[in-house]
Amino acid sequence: MRRGGAAFGSLGSLGHGRRVRVCAAAEVPESLRDIVQGVDHPGDSGVAPDVPPPWLDREKFERGQAFARKNFFSLAFAEVASLIINFLFPGELQPLIFTRRSATVYDSYERYLSTVNRVRTWYESDPWKVGSSAYQNMARVRGYHLAASRSISQLAQSDPDTLRLNTTFGLGPYNEAVWSGPQVERVCEDARASACPSDAVDAVLKDRDPVTRVPLNQFDMSLTQFAFSGLIATFPERFGLHGNLDRELDAFCHVWAAIGYSLGIEDRYNFNLGGLEATRRRTRDTLEFLVRPRLRTVNRDWEHMLRVLFEGLSLYIPGVSFDASLVYLMETVGVPPSRFAGQLARGPLLVANSLGFFLEGVMRVPSIRTWANQEVYANLRRANRQSAHWKEQARRRSYRYEYLPFPGRYQCS
Ligand code: HEM
Numbered sequence: 001m002r003r004g005g006a007a008f009g010s011l012g013s014l015g016h017g018r019r020v021r022v023c024a025a026a027e028v029p030e031s032l033r034d035i036v037q038g039v040d041h042p043g044d045s046g047v048a049p050d051v052p053p054p055w056l057d058r059e060k061f062e063r064g065q066a067f068a069r070k071n072f073f074s075l076a077f078a079e080v081a082s083l084i085i086n087f088l089f090p091g092e093l094q095p096l097i098f099t100r101r102s103a104t105v106y107d108s109y110e111r112y113l114s115t116v117n118r119v120r121t122w123y124e125s126d127p128w129k130v131g132s133s134a135y136q137n138m139a140r141v142r143g144y145h146l147a148a149s150r151s152i153s154q155l156a157q158s159d160p161d162t163l164r165l166n167t168t169f170g171l172g173p174y175n176e177a178v179w180s181g182p183q184v185e186r187v188c189e190d191a192r193a194s195a196c197p198s199d200a201v202d203a204v205l206k207d208r209d210p211v212t213r214v215p216l217n218q219f220d221m222s223l224t225q226f227a228f229s230g231l232i233a234t235f236p237e238r239f240g241l242h243g244n245l246d247r248e249l250d251a252f253c254h255v256w257a258a259i260g261y262s263l264g265i266e267d268r269y270n271f272n273l274g275g276l277e278a279t280r281r282r283t284r285d286t287l288e289f290l291v292r293p294r295l296r297t298v299n300r301d302w303e304h305m306l307r308v309l310f311e312g313l314s315l316y317i318p319g320v321s322f323d324a325s326l327v328y329l330m331e332t333v334g335v336p337p338s339r340f341a342g343q344l345a346r347g348p349l350l351v352a353n354s355l356g357f358f359l360e361g362v363m364r365v366p367s368i369r370t371w372a373n374q375e376v377y378a379n380l381r382r383a384n385r386q387s388a389h390w391k392e393q394a395r396r397r398s399y400r401y402e403y404l405p406f407p408g409r410y411q412c413s
Contacts (some may be wrong), residue, residue, distance in 0.1 A: 023196035038218030044264030064251035068123040082227035088294040094167035109312030152215040179401030180300040186339040191295035198293030218269040225271035230283035240363035250276035316383035324351035
């Protein structure tokens with residue numbers, strides 16, 4: 001199985017047996033050249049909600065939907081693991097911090113449960129049929145995106161300092177509630193050992209400042225398509241999909257190309273247009289030129305939003321762990337987590353190793369795959385039926401992070 005592979009740059013020798021990474025100046029790769037230009041363009045093209053893309057192949061779309069329903073467990077895990085990647089990009093993370101809809105464990109639980117419920121409808125009904133649940137959710141999500149973009153843009157104009165304060169936990173009144181410890185700095189050290197900086201890409205993205213950036217732009221949208229489809233298309237076995245599935249995976253990429261279109265992504269920025277091969281090429285280049293370098297820049301906002309996300313998920317999917325998923329993801333994308341994993345307790349390491357054993361080994365058995373899917377659907381049904389009493393208790397639960405002293409900044413990046 002091919003995983004993330006080597007980063008651009010090679011190891012040279014300093015003498016005395018010490019090795020340093022020699023970084024060549026890297027250009028933006030061909031497959032991403034258009035997509036990164038999307039940073040300058042608003043994320044919603046304004047396309048009519050009931051008009052399918054002109055290139056839609058209905059039969060392929062429905063085959064891709066059927067594949068997604070049948071493999072929901074694998075898709076869900078790959079999507080959650082991909083958020084570890086997507087939150088490395090300020091354009092993805094800062095709007096979520098700004099709206100404050102997923103900044104605590106309970107809020108995050110509700111936000112992502114709702115997300116899963118909505119995305120599921122895109123695999124179950126016709127998104128262009130007025131009144132279908134897929135259609136309604138497409139409209140609602142576009143509404144959320146437009147509302148968030150509008151409030152960010154307005155604040156950028158009227159009060160840029162407040163916007164900067166409200167898109168990070170580091171500067172505002174939320175310091176005491178930031179879930180961040182010393183371990184994650186090791187992630188950045190691991191990344192430094194296996195990836196070069198991404199100056200060429202950074203020069204195009206210019207994405208650090210929420211005031212000057214176009215909020216929820218076409219690049220951000222494209223990167224979110226990657227989150228829903230890139231890892232699963234490129235490393236299916238890492239996520240429990242076995243056998244020759246290229247035809248199904250190609251159909252699945254078509255589903256995401258079409259969903260992206262209807263959420264307002266223009267064709268030149270569409271991560272999935274061109275099918276499986278194009279998606280895989282873009283995914284590999286994304287990992288090499290954007291993701292591995294960006295793992296050098298992990299910070300407390302990134303860590304907090306992910307820890308509350310994973311803790312929220314664990315309220316309805318027992319055993320989900322941020323540390324274990326991070327180890328697994330780093331291995332998948334080609335950043336060996338030696339320093340990070342080296343200082344974890346035995347529990348998360350055991351979970352990370354078991355993940356590999358289960359997904360790459362046990363999931364080869366078709367009946368286990370069926371069981372895993374049934375389980376994830378059963379968990380969702382239970383979560384959707386939780387009583388008001390249970391929710392109130394979950395909302396009031398307190399977490400260790402609420403009492404953590406304000407930690408220093410990471411030194412590493
Ligand atoms: C293909 C691209 C995308 C898809 C499929 C997608 C999907 C979704 C879904 C399903 C929801 C509904 C969540 C709920 O029910 O509470 C949502 C809401 C939202 N999305 Fe997206 N999204 C995409 C891109 C983005 C991007 C690039 C951003 C930028 C950060 C973003 C920010 C938001 C925000 C701010 C909300 C409102 C809820 C909140 O404040 O957390 N989305 N999105």
